[in-house]
Amino acid sequence: MPDFFVNLGSIIWYTLTIVIFISYLFALFSIVGDLFRDRDLSGGMKAVWIFFLIVFPFITALIYLIARGGGMAERAQAQAKQAKEATDDYIRSVAGSPADEIARAKGLLDAGTITTEEYTKLKAKALA
Structure with missing residues (x-):
């Protein structure tokens, strides 16, 4: 097999690996942000989730996304709405x-x- 195909396969493999790793990092940051955004979750449970994210990162991320993924969008939307209202109030007060x-x-x-x-x-x- 020519070296070109071996190198091309390596390039594709490394590219795929990097894309998967970056996607995992985005998911991890979203999970950590959602943990600290959630006011209903106690501090102890947040610590447990963070501990398991450090010890068993991939499986914990999958479990979190399955168990609490639906609420992530709702919490992000609520925070965005709150930030917009605060901005609108500020603009009204200044204008x-x-x-x-x-x-x-x-x-x-x-x-x-x-x-x-x-x-x-x-x-x-x-x-x-």
Whole structure:
């Protein structure tokens, strides 16, 4: 058999091995992230899962994905929803309402900082 096919087989095998290993690492990080995200699971059970992930990594990862895999998506979705709500609340608190912007512009107009023309532009922008 020519060396080309032996080397090609080795390249394919190594590539497949690397892809499988990286996929395992992604699954492992997802599992660990899910363990610490779950508020219903006690600290002792989290420690047991981590212990078994270290001692018997592949079998424990498979068991975890079978036993608790369905809830992983729900917990990730709940965390994403909570993060979005927090971001939206922050944006609302920083942005203020159009009435606040108009009141600030009116205060600047009364103080003589801006002209009537600039006030009209700011008012139109706040109402848009």
